Amino acid sequence: MRSSTTTFPALSTNRLELRAPVTDDAGVFREIVSIPAVTRFSNWPDGPTKAQVERSIKWMAKIYASGKGCAWVIEDRQCKSLIGAIRFNSFDAKWKCGEIGYELHPDFWGKGLMTEAVAAVTTCGHQIFRLNRIEAWTLPGNTASDRVLEKAGFRYEGTLRQKARFKGAYHDFRMFGRIAQDPLQ
Numbered sequence: 441m442r443s444s445t446t447t448f449p450a451l452s453t454n455r456l457e458l459r460a461p462v463t464d465d466a467g468v469f470r471e472i473v474s475i476p477a478v479t480r481f482s483n484w485p486d487g488p489t490k491a492q493v494e495r496s497i498k499w500m501a502k503i504y505a506s507g508k509g510c511a512w513v514i515e516d517r518q519c520k521s522l523i524g525a526i527r528f529n530s531f532d533a534k535w536k537c538g539e540i541g542y543e544l545h546p547d548f549w550g551k552g553l554m555t556e557a558v559a560a561v562t563t564c565g566h567q568i569f570r571l572n573r574i575e576a577w578t579l580p581g582n583t584a585s586d587r588v589l590e591k592a593g594f595r596y597e598g599t600l601r602q603k604a605r606f607k608g609a610y611h612d613f614r615m616f617g618r619i620a621q622d623p624l625q
Contacts, residue, residue: 460501472522507531524557535572536570
């Protein structure tokens with residue numbers, strides 16, 4: 441799925457800059473995803489290797505050009521440092537649907553920054569990528585991420601039992617969705 445332009449959609453909010461990932465981001469991003477609290481409720485492996493993170497950053501840097509998704513690194517405007525990432529992991533062009541995922545350094549939790557990033561990416565998804573539906577999943581117990589999604593206008597739609605297997609176990613997915621006609625929160 442392509443946007444109406446070929447230029448990468450860099451996004452700005454009051455406190456954040458969302459820009460295209462570059463390979464030089466791998467080191468800082470690895471520091472973030474190596475924090476157990478960051479990956480506890482995700483399919484990231486515990487203690488990802490340098491190679492795993494480099495592959496992920498390389499994939500994030502290429503996904504927009506492929507038309508299959510879009511990824512941003514999140515920078516705090518005040519400290520000018522990389523504090524996380526957010527992305528459309530996939531687009532379904534036929535159904536005009538996308539799935540988001542994100543990570544944020546714990547030093548920046550509880551400040552509404554990820555809600556701000558999700559809202560910006562959601563607006564981009566509906567307006568620039570013309571997605572009708574945007575969805576995300578959380579694992580049971582991840583109430584902070586549930587709140588982020590709800591504050592960004594997503595609705596809890598149900599639980600898919602044992603949807604995926606990672607970290608040696610099957611996991612239920614709490615599914616959240618937002619459609620273009622939903623009011624902004």
